[in-house]
Amino acid sequence: MRKDRHIGFQSALLVSWGVIIVGFAGSVLAWWMGLYGVGVLLMAVAVVGLISRLWGLYALRGVEVSVRADRETLSAGQSVTLHYEIENKKALPLIWMELCQDVPVRRCLEPDESFHLTELPQPPNEQGEAQKPLVVYMRRFAFVGSYSALSWDTVWTGVRRGIYRPGVMTIRSGDGLGLTQSAGEVPGLAGRTLVVWPKIIPVEVWPFLRHVWTGTTGKAGWSEDPTVMKGERAYQPGDPWKRIDWRTAARTDELMVRQFDTVTPLSVLFILDAASLSDKEDAISITASLILALERAGVDCGLALPATEEKPALLLRPEDTAVSAGACLFALAEFEAESAREQYDETGIVMTAAQTGQVWFVGEGAASLGCPALAGKLSERGVRLLAAKRERGIDLTKVYTFDELRRKEARA
Numbered sequence: 361m362r363k364d365r366h367i368g369f370q371s372a373l374l375v376s377w378g379v380i381i382v383g384f385a386g387s388v389l390a391w392w393m394g395l396y397g398v399g400v401l402l403m404a405v406a407v408v409g410l411i412s413r414l415w416g417l418y419a420l421r422g423v424e425v426s427v428r429a430d431r432e433t434l435s436a437g438q439s440v441t442l443h444y445e446i447e448n449k450k451a452l453p454l455i456w457m458e459l460c461q462d463v464p465v466r467r468c469l470e471p472d473e474s475f476h477l478t479e480l481p482q483p484p485n486e487q488g489e490a491q492k493p494l495v496v497y498m499r500r501f502a503f504v505g506s507y508s509a510l511s512w513d514t515v516w517t518g519v520r521r522g523i524y525r526p527g528v529m530t531i532r533s534g535d536g537l538g539l540t541q542s543a544g545e546v547p548g549l550a551g552r553t554l555v556v557w558p559k560i561i562p563v564e565v566w567p568f569l570r571h572v573w574t575g576t577t578g579k580a581g582w583s584e585d586p587t588v589m590k591g592e593r594a595y596q597p598g599d600p601w602k603r604i605d606w607r608t609a610a611r612t613d614e615l616m617v618r619q620f621d622t623v624t625p626l627s628v629l630f631i632l633d634a635a636s637l638s639d640k641e642d643a644i645s646i647t648a649s650l651i652l653a654l655e656r657a658g659v660d661c662g663l664a665l666p667a668t669e670e671k672p673a674l675l676l677r678p679e680d681t682a683v684s685a686g687a688c689l690f691a692l693a694e695f696e697a698e699s700a701r702e703q704y705d706e707t708g709i710v711m712t713a714a715q716t717g718q719v720w721f722v723g724e725g726a727a728s729l730g731c732p733a734l735a736g737k738l739s740e741r742g743v744r745l746l747a748a749k750r751e752r753g754i755d756l757t758k759v760y761t762f763d764e765l766r767r768k769e770a771r772a
Contacts, residue, residue, distance in 0.1 A: 367416065370481065372539040375413040380406050408537070415452075416540025419533040422450035423504075425459065425546040427529070432552060433686070436559040439517045440469075442549075446501070447509040454504035460496040460530040461548070468522025468556045468693075472515045475499050496530075518556040521644065521693045525553050557689045558641075558648040565653050567746065568628060568718065592616040627678035628654060629716045630688075630746075631664040631709065633723035634700035635730035641697070647722050648692050655685040662716065663688040664709050666731070669699040675708045679715055702730045706737065713738055720746045 383406025390399035479493035526548035595615035662678030
């Protein structure tokens with residue numbers, strides 16, 4: 361472990377250097393004055409304090425802790441297993457030990473019963489003011505033998521989206537007399553990050569994909585060849601007449617319907633109107649699910665997020681080769697939606713929209729947009745509005761455009 365071991369402030373006063381030095385000096389003075397009983401007592405106090413202090417510090421020497429994860433990304437509701445190993449590489453056993461781990465931001469991950477939440481008292485600050493206790497996940501060990509190792513697995517479950525960066529963990533131990541508490545830091549996951557994606561749900565992607573015979577051609581960002589056919593099939597009542605292959609019909613006296621390939625946009629940019637959303641988590645979940653579904657369909661996706669209290673506005677351009685669905689989901693997992701503002705990288709979004717096949721505002725309604733100025737700038741670019749609402753009680757989440765949602769609500 362690292363060499364920055366230190367005596368905890370909760371250790372007994374007996375193990376402080378002041379008491380130890382005074383004890384030794386007092387015993388010498390007592391013997392010189394003929395007070396042999398007092399000298400022996402002071403010497404015993406000093407020796408016990410010194411032994412306890414050195415034992416407490418030496419207890420953590422030669423102790424190594426390693427952690428590894430079987431995966432780095434998961435969705436809310438899924439689990440990740442962390443493999444822990446503690447190795448004591450010295451002859452002195454650990455009478456007791458505690459392993460403390462930071463609580464993930466927003467409690468996005470929760471461990472099984474092997475860890476429990478606890479509060480660690482903190483020393484007063486430089487002004488002498490009391491500080492709030494530090495909340496950590498802790499596991500206690502009653503005894504770790506000399507030259508021995510302990511290993512175990514802990515299942516952490518993704519509760520909600522978030523990012524967990526367990527850079528370091530703290531181990532605490534001490535002497536067998538219970539007078540000294542020492543602490544030190546050990547590496548956590550060695551720079552690795554655990555990412556809990558937003559909850560991925562089944563979604564419909566019909567607003568984004570069109571068939572050639574109903575699609576619009578000539579728009580930037582759409583497939584260049586709109587005449588690719590999958591094949592032909594026999595005519596069925598209700599098929600549009602414009603899809604009938606009349607040349608084949610004239611030659612064979614049989615009506616055949618042309619089946620065209622699906623036209624997909626080369627890229628899609630989502631702009632999350634987080635400030636106006638009442639159910640922000642549901643909208644984030646839908647957006648993440650659409651990005652994944654469109655990636656499987658071969659569509660490059662980008663993402664624009666507003667500024668928050670701690671971070672500036674973010675723009676992930678779909679034409680950027682470094683941007684992937686994973687990068688977009690990482691940004692959504694880290695996004696502090698509750699502190700979202702109405703500030704976007706408007707210049708970058710407008711420039712990106714000129715090179716993007718489709719641009720979608722993800723919100724709840726055209727009248728409740730939190731960024732009407734940006735929407736106005738993009739209106740000439742053919743910006744579309746996506747209703748981030750879910751159909752409850754069905755397996756497949758239907759995603760509506762605002763116009764479709766209005767018609768649905770009018771029929772209801």
